[in-house]
Amino acid sequence: MVFRKSLTRELTFTALGVFVVLLAIILSTQAINLLGRAAEGQIANEAVTALIGFWALGLFPLLMILTVFVTVLVVLTRIWRDHEMAVWLSSGLSLRDWVWPVMRFTIPLALLVGIVSLYIAPWAEERSQVYAEILKRREEISAIAPGVFKESGSGSKVYFIESYGGEHGSATNIFMQDMSEGKVSSIFAKRGYITVNDDNERVLVLEDGRRYVGEPGQSNYEVGSFKRYSVVVGNNQKLASRPNNRQAQSTGTLLGSSDPGYRSELVWRLSMPLSCLVLAFLAIPLSYYNPRSGHAHNLVVALLGFFLYQNSLTLVRNWITQGKVGMASILIVHVIVLIIAVLLLKYRDRPANTVRQTLKYFLHKH
Structure with a gap:
């Protein structure tokens, strides 16, 4: 359909812009930090570029998740603000019809997040630590x-x-x-x-x-x-040994380990692509904007929801590391957020009714 093609095109171009802006902000901050350390002689000048590259690869999954969430939120908010949503809804479309076009845009990016978080990010973390260890072992005259x-x-x-x-x-x-x-x-x-x-x-x-x-x-x-x-x-020092921290371990090593720390890291990596899909779905009802009010309160609520979601995942991850809960406990957070997204989508897709009629609509009482 026409609206699917136009939505996919707008989501793609907006995602490119959001990703570039976020990456530029984060990399510039890290580059200033590393250049300052290099000017003080704490690290070698030739190490700055390599360390920034490794650091960017490790941060890529979280950066891409935030990009997807912000992109869907911004694009759909603009559609509500410019009254385009009213036109589409009056043409017979419901808000549920926007789910698949958004998911068609999100699923490839979620797969990319999964590949990076499971394979590329651990390799980048390992190489970064090995490289830093080599520089540390070198005589400081070189730095x-x-x-x-x-x-x-x-x-x-x-x-x-x-x-x-x-x-x-x-x-x-x-x-x-x-x-x-x-x-x-x-x-x-x-x-x-x-x-x-x-x-x-x-x-x-x-x-x-x-x-x-x-x-x-x-x-x-x-x-x-x-x-x-x-x-x-x-x-001359020999090549530094493989780092022992869980972030630098390969996914295959985590699969065969019974250590709670390794198990929590495995769950965290598997949660990355899942949270990307859940957040994209959550952004659909959160993007609702009332043109008459003229206030973008939905953006504040959406960002607050994002941080609560990510902090909840981090909290459960820490509990798994401490052995307080099992690996499947992190799924509870995803399910709760998904249920909230479904309820919000159903609420925004309802006809304009009073509060009493809305409660009856949710309880299926007629």
Whole structure:
């Protein structure tokens, strides 16, 4: 029918716009956070893009669920506000006739949410943690930023570089202080770079500098100059082991586990596509808008319902993790919200009657 094609087209274009806006807001916030940490030398500069990508993949299911809910709500609210719904209803259509066109738009996206939440998001979480662990194990000299004093993980060394330049990414005007064995060694060099020796150790090579060695509070410092000075700053770490947290476990691992935490994670992943369908159905009656009132109270109620729904799922998920309830308990939340959606749809699809007549309509009393 004409209204189905026009509705699907409008839902598709609106969903693209909503998804892009939500993704841009969330990614910009996370990017600012990671760039700030990189400027402080907490993470390597080259790690920012990868961490943002992994983080976006992990958040994709929830972002897509919110996109579907907001899209259906906004499009149908506009149809009510512009009196198009009145035209369709006066043409013989009921509000129930809008369910299948909305579901036809939602089902492919729900399948996409299911694939991402069951397979892609756990892989992204695992790779993100492994990557972060690799960066953590690396000597902090690789994450140093120009103009920032950087302390090593052991706390025995402090590094400072003025700028990057020259060939092979070498640094210029380097300061390094080593505090070990009760002595302080301060080194100033014009140039330096990181390399790996034959023993697979990471070595900081300094060129054209001076070295001062002595005990704090004493005047018997040793002063020497050098053309080339090498310092072992750490060995190459092996690949980090697989993370043990439940978010990074594959779905196959969760299926064969009796651990309550793993079972709650499995239920949460299976609930993602189901909640996408339920929220799309709930948005149909919540989109009702009275053009005469001129107030969009339905949007506030809809967003409140969304947060209550998601928080209820999170609460039941935590109960499953603690072993208080079984896995099937999360279905109760979906069923309750679905029943509320059906009742609201039936209420909005009723003829205009008084409260008494409406109660009789619900109770099937004539």
